[in-house]
Amino acid sequence: NQYWKKTKYKFDFSKKFLNHTSRLIGKFQNIKKLFLFPKLIFLKKKILGLEKIYQIFQEKKTETTSLIGNLIHTSVSLGKNAKLVCLKIQKNFSRSKRYVIKYNHVELLKLIGAVDYDRGIKTSGNRGYFLKGIGLLLNNALIRYGLDFLVKRNFIALQTPFFMNKNLLSKCSQLEDFKEQLYGLNQGEDKxxxxxxxxxxxxxxxxxxxxxxxxxxxxxGVCFFF
Known part of the structure; x- marks a missing residue:
């Protein structure tokens, strides 16, 4: 990382100096231009060399940092896998008799008339649904509550793009997700x-x-997700 920083500094500084020299050549008379041209050629060659070195360090830096996982807060429950973590959390909740699970969220929404699954599937296929009435209002209210809660705590709200380039998405998704869980936008599936x-x-x-x-x-983040 230190080599990358030093090379980047030299690379950026040389480009600035090159631009400065080019502007000087444009201002000066012919005699002074002849004096500055060799320096300009030297700078261009130097920048090309620095750019190659910079790219090498950049690739190594990217390769190394991609191996670093998320830094997890000490309050987060840890386990060997996601299933064990969920069991640990459920065990803590089950100590209180108030938490009795009769219906999951899919069933609850249907019971209160907040969603129409049948027409959603007819319209969009599997996973399709219409939020309606209280379901839509509740969804918007929860989003707004979450935004207000976090913005007051100095979070910056972002509405994200609906799609991503595959090369970037592959950095934050499992490869098997591309076939099973993610929707491609075209035949090439580059987005x-x-x-x-x-x-x-x-x-x-x-x-x-x-x-x-x-x-x-x-x-x-606020977004529609698919």
């Missing part, structure tokens, strides 16, 4: 509809260098 706002937000600062003093960066 996919997002499954959650976390996916585009995870690449929001891709290839950017952020100073330590700017952390933490806190975002809340």
């Amino acid at each position: 996919f509809l997002i499954a959650t706002s976390e996916q585009p937000i995870s690449v929001f600062h891709l290839d950017e260098t952020i100073e330590n003093g700017k952390f933490p960066l806190k975002y809340v």
